[in-house]
Amino acid sequence: MKVGYLGPAATFTHLAVSSCFQNGAEHVAYRTIPECIDAAVAGEVDFAFVPLENALEGSVNLTIDYLIHEQPLPIVGEMTLPIHQHLLVHPSRESAWKELDKIYSHSHAIAQCHKFLHRHFPSVPYEYANSTGAAAEFVSDHPELNIGVIANEMAASTYELKIVKRDIQDYRDNHTRFVILSPDENISFEVNSKLSSRPKTTLMVMLPDDQSGALHRVLSAFSWRNLNLSKIESRPTKTGLGHYFFIIDIEKAFDEVLIPGAMQELEALGCKVKLLGAYQSYQL
Amino acid sequence: MKVGYLGPAATFTHLAVSSCFQNGAEHVAYRTIPECIDAAVAGEVDFAFVPLENALEGSVNLTIDYLIHEQPLPIVGEMTLPIHQHLLVHPSRESAWKELDKIYSHSHAIAQCHKFLHRHFPSVPYEYANSTGAAAEFVSDHPELNIGVIANEMAASTYELKIVKRDIQDYRDNHTRFVILSPDENISFEVNSKLSSRPKTTLMVMLPDDQSGALHRVLSAFSWRNLNLSKIESRPTKTGLGHYFFIIDIEKAFDEVLIPGAMQELEALGCKVKLLGAYQSYQL
Numbered sequence A, B: 001m002k003v004g005y006l007g008p009a010a011t012f013t014h015l016a017v018s019s020c021f022q023n024g025a026e027h028v029a030y031r032t033i034p035e036c037i038d039a040a041v042a043g044e045v046d047f048a049f050v051p052l053e054n055a056l057e058g059s060v061n062l063t064i065d066y067l068i069h070e071q072p073l074p075i076v077g078e079m080t081l082p083i084h085q086h087l088l089v090h091p092s093r094e095s096a097w098k099e100l101d102k103i104y105s106h107s108h109a110i111a112q113c114h115k116f117l118h119r120h121f122p123s124v125p126y127e128y129a130n131s132t133g134a135a136a137e138f139v140s141d142h143p144e145l146n147i148g149v150i151a152n153e154m155a156a157s158t159y160e161l162k163i164v165k166r167d168i169q170d171y172r173d174n175h176t177r178f179v180i181l182s183p184d185e186n187i188s189f190e191v192n193s194k195l196s197s198r199p200k201t202t203l204m205v206m207l208p209d210d211q212s213g214a215l216h217r218v219l220s221a222f223s224w225r226n227l228n229l230s231k232i233e234s235r236p237t238k239t240g241l242g243h244y245f246f247i248i249d250i251e252k253a254f255d256e257v258l259i260p261g262a263m264q265e266l267e268a269l270g271c272k273v274k275l276l277g278a279y280q281s282y283q284l
Helices: A011-020 A033-041 A061-070 A091-100 A106-111 A114-120 A132-141 A153-158 A214-223 A256-268 B012-020 B033-041 B059-072 B091-099 B107-112 B114-120 B132-141 B155-157 B214-223 B258-268
Strands: A001-006 A028-030 A046-055 A075-082 A087-090 A103-108 A125-130 A147-151 A164-165 A174-180 A196-207 A229-236 A244-248 A273-282 B001-005 B028-029 B047-054 B074-083 B087-090 B102-106 B125-130 B147-151 B160-163 B175-181 B194-204 B229-236 B244-250 B273-283
Touching: A001 A011, A001 A033, A011 A075, A028 A033, A033 A046, A033 A061, A033 B074, A046 A075, A046 A103, A046 A244, A061 A229, A087 A091, A087 A132, A087 A153, A091 A164, A091 B147, A103 A106, A103 A132, A106 A114, A106 A125, A106 A147, A106 B160, A114 B229, A125 A132, A125 A196, A125 B125, A132 A147, A132 A153, A132 B155, A147 A153, A153 A164, A153 B160, A196 A256, A214 A229, A214 A244, A214 A256, A214 B214, A256 A273, A256 B229, B001 B012, B001 B033, B012 B074, B012 B155, B012 B175, B028 B033, B033 B047, B033 B059, B047 B059, B047 B074, B059 B229, B087 B091, B087 B132, B091 B160, B102 B107, B102 B132, B107 B114, B107 B125, B107 B147, B114 B147, B125 B132, B132 B147, B147 B155, B155 B160, B194 B258, B214 B229, B258 B273
Parallel strands: A001 A028, A001 A046, A075 A273, A103 A125, A103 A147, B001 B028, B001 B047, B074 B273, B102 B125, B102 B147
Antiparallel strands: A046 A174, A075 A174, A087 A147, A087 A164, A196 A244, A196 A273, A229 A244, A229 B229, B047 B175, B074 B175, B087 B147, B087 B160, B194 B244, B194 B273, B229 B244
């Protein structure tokens, strides 16, 4: 079994893949989220494992938009991971870490530590990398540069960097949700037996144009069936300012009656509705 | 009158400031969105002019989160600008623009041209700058590097760069909304007389914890009053995965009866409600 993930080694996605799958799965790193999803579509890997949402920074727009507009792969599972951000430097720079010239990481990791950076490194510029792992790899390869990187513990050991400040995220309760995508929506796989799980169903709903109150009617269809929504998220349809679609998470397994009933009703109201996945949500 | 904006010169925000205000306003560039907002709070400038939402890429999270969590400045106006992205290079590199080593710009600008880059520069890495203007300035200062920058026409003339490919955004209908913030919510200002305008009211609503269907009840409060919502956007509260607040735009001036009535009702339901601004929305 092959699992593609947003690499390189030791990204948070890699940490999530390693915590989720039983031994025996082969992990294949991709440089970007679209490349990873494309690889699952092309059959190079059985699954694409990519970040979807962080508790502090919100949705990973690239994942949502690529799934909706480019490669509509079903969601076959989800994994939630606690996120701890640390400040890492090259071992040869350990004593001088308070005088960094630059801080390098993924834009979400930098945003999660914005207050810390503002307080401790107010005038140090930062630069964005494709992933925390890629940033750590770069710092490891460039001992001549006095750069700090924000990344996880796995990155410190993989790239032999020193953790000079632990848990620098601005808010304590930091988690990220990752989705597991596969072209085969009925694919079965074994996960780490220590994980707990609960069922979930995710829909995409696009409202009819220019109907005042349409979202209210959409939510009514779920409300009167007692379908609890754990999330509703708006994203632009890319057809003009003010046009949105909605991603709706229902805290319930897909059934034969209630969810299909709500979907049919929404279509009758003129909405475009799509089932993005009915799956188990795992956590440690 | 002094207006702070996300600089340096020739960013899209600068273009919006120049299109919005009458002659006589002094424009002051800031390096980041938080610095620009902080300057308005400190009284260094009368207004902060910052991007809020793009039609392709969605909300500028940094602006929304900074307004909600750090510096609650009232919105006193809004400006919508059509966005045209071009590929620019240093004039000495014009003939070799198809063999770029790197593409540099703001992350939103790169995301807006994702398909173009995927098709024409599939293996060229990109790097993120604080703004399109900062990226153009860097390319102008480094003729020795073979870098392309995605930016606007004003950046091409300000930094003396060559436009080698025009209108490279992936979707035609590309606009960005900018908000005008001021510590004085009753401040009056004159705008370019060619702009059209319409009134708008923006609220922040935080739902009570763990109430299934709470968002449906919130929308009911607007729906039965015939208050048309042009936008509803969810953002994480940063207190844990699954906790959101909502930004709601109402297509109506703040009045004495309907909007205050809806706000009181939401508070009675256990929501936290805040008026972020009642203002005019301008466009060319």
